[in-house]
Amino acid sequence: xxxxxxxxxxxxxxxxxxxxxxxxxxxxxxxxxxxxxxxxxxxxxxxxxxxxxxxxxxxxxxxxxxxxxxxxxxxxxxxxxxxxxxxxxxxxxxxxxxxxxxxxxxxxxxxxxxxxxxxxxxxxxxxxxxxxxxxxxxxxxxxxxxxxxxxxxxxxxxxxxxxxxxxxxxxxxxxxxxxxxxxxxxxxxxxxxxxxxxxxxxxxxxxxxxxxxxxxxxxxxxxxxxxxxxxxxxxxxxxxxxxxxxxxxxxxxxxxxxxxxxxxxxxxxxxxxxxxxxxxxxxxxxxxxxxxxxxxxxxxxxxxxxxxxxxxxxxxxxxxxxxxxxxxxxxxxxx
Ligand code: ATP
Ligand code: MG
Numbered sequence: 493x494x495x496x497x498x499x500x501x502x503x504x505x506x507x508x509x510x511x512x513x514x515x516x517x518x519x520x521x522x523x524x525x526x527x528x529x530x531x532x533x534x535x536x537x538x539x540x541x542x543x544x545x546x547x548x549x550x551x552x553x554x555x556x557x558x559x560x561x562x563x564x565x566x567x568x569x570x571x572x573x574x575x576x577x578x579x580x581x582x583x584x585x586x587x588x589x590x591x592x593x594x595x596x597x598x599x600x601x602x603x604x605x606x607x608x609x610x611x612x613x614x615x616x617x618x619x620x621x622x623x624x625x626x627x628x629x630x631x632x633x634x635x636x637x638x639x640x641x642x643x644x645x646x647x648x649x650x651x652x653x654x655x656x657x658x659x660x661x662x663x664x665x666x667x668x669x670x671x672x673x674x675x676x677x678x679x680x681x682x683x684x685x686x687x688x689x690x691x692x693x694x695x696x697x698x699x700x701x702x703x704x705x706x707x708x709x710x711x712x713x714x715x716x717x718x719x720x721x722x723x724x725x726x727x728x729x730x731x732x733x734x735x736x737x738x739x740x741x742x743x744x745x746x747x748x749x750x751x752x753x754x755x756x757x758x759x760x761x762x763x764x765x766x767x768x769x770x771x772x773x774x775x776x777x778x779x780x781x782x783x784x785x786x787x788x789x790x791x792x793x794x795x796x797x798x799x800x801x802x803x804x805x806x807x808x809x810x811x812x813x814x815x816x817x818x819x820x821x822x823x824x825x826x827x
Contacts, residue, residue: 497739497740497743497744499739499814501732501735501736501814502735502813502814502815505729505731505732505735506729506731506732507731508731508819508820509729509730509731509732511820512648512652512730512731512734512820513648513730515651515652515655515820515824516647516648516651516652516730519561519562519651519655520561520562520651521560521561521562521563521564522562525562525563528616528617528618529551529555529566529616529618531615531616532566532613532615532616532618532620533549533551533566533568535593535613536549536568536590536620536622537549539589539590539593540570540586540589542589543585543586543589544570544572546572546573547570547571547572547573548570548571549568549569549570549571550568550569550571550627550630551566551567551568551569551633552567552568552569552626552629552630552633553566553567553629553633553673554567554672555567556633556637557633557634557636557637557640557676558636558637558640558641558647559636559640559647559650559651559654559672559676561651561654561655565618565619565620565621566618566619566620566621567620567621567623567629568620568621568622568623569622569623569624569625569626569627569629569630570582570586570622570623570624570625571624571625571627571630572624572625577624577625579602579607579624579625580600580602580607582624583600583601583602583607583608583609583624584600584602586600586609586622587599587600587609590609590611594614595611595612595613595614596611596612596613596614597610597611597612597619598610598611599611606623606626607623607624608621608622608623609621609622610622627705627706628705628706628708628710628784628785631703631705631710631784632673632782632783632784634701634714635694635710635712635783635784636673636676636680638694638712638714638716639680639691639694639716641716641717641719641720642691642692642716642719642720642722642723643683643690643691643722643723645683645690645723645728645730645733646679646680646683646690646691648730649679649682649683649730649733649734649737650675650676650679652730652734653675653678653679653734653737654672654675654676655824656809656823656824657669657670657672657675659823659824659825659826659827660805660824660826660827661827662801662802662805663675665793666793667798668793668794668795668797668798668799668801669793669794669798669801669802670778670780670790670791670793670794670802671790671793673790674780674790674791677752677754677780677782677783677790678737678741678752678780679737680754681752681753681754681759682733682736682737682740683723683733684754684757684758685740685758686723686726686728686733686736687726688723688725688726689722689723689726690722690723690726690728690733691722691723692713692719692722692757693754693755693756693757693758694712694713694714694716695711695712695713695754695755695756695757695783696755696756696757697712697713698713699711699712699713700712700713700714700715701713701714705784708784708785710784734813735810735813735814738806738809738810738813739810739813739814741803741806741810742803742806742807742809742810743807743810746759747777747778747799747803748762749761749762749763750762750779751764751765751767751779751780751781751789752779752780752781753781754781754783755781755783755784755786760781762776762779765779765781765789767779767789773792774789774792775792775794775795775796776789776791776792777791777794777795777796777799778791778794778799778802779791809823
């Protein structure tokens, strides 16, 4: 495997950046879409404040982490500063309020792993999930957004990888493949590993931002405007990075022994985390440490069937990037 990882990149890789950048540009949401999201958030704030005057609403997920492609749903967190609340009751109450204000398809999913209310706003056409007090997600959204400010190649790579994962059907957690959040962490990790590095390890630097959420201290260097140009000594083009990304996940990563860790800017051993065997439903076949909730393996949804699917997809993509005359077409072909 290691030998293949050392293979030389095709000579004509340079000519492939333009079509990849065109795909990236086509996925960027229009300003108009952002404005509609704001409008919906303002409406929701108005409705929520009537019932819970001290509550706050936060956008999180791809509508706020800079990795949202156009026409994404929005994720909203309702923060109620009261440890006594019963989440199910709040969700049902919230669903009631939203329904009476003409929002459509309102559904309270109180038994989901992350309980939410779903809705669709007929005015803007936007669908939205609202969860309660999921502040870790709000904080990891900020971390991703801050990383995105440092080097535009992260956003470009992540858009391309998310688009590939959706086209190939490997972005479906209930089928044992990975979440968008996991793919973005894989991109950050990968860019931290380039030499010269394209991204730093923000959690390994001086802590300029610190909050404690659910007893977890979330702290890192967030003055990212001071890090502009961090990766500029590395001149790799986007096409070269897409090529290397798929090679890394096809042939370079040691699935048997290693955990990728954005928190440390490196890999750590499965041994060290005690992620070497199956415990309950957690099989640890591909290990991606959550940057804050470090006991959480984002790869835990992956089972012995879906790991095969995933690795074959990485190998397919690596192969296309190395040999196909027109990789931008083949890579995103529907499965
Ligand atoms: P998409 O564009 O596909 O909707 P997304 O980033 O919004 O991408 P979601 O799956 O909707 O992805 O997740 C929303 C947010 O919830 C993530 O950005 C992340 O902050 C948080 N999140 C999702 N899955 C996990 C997880 N397994 N553990 C911790 N946080 C998660
Ligand atoms: Mg989302």
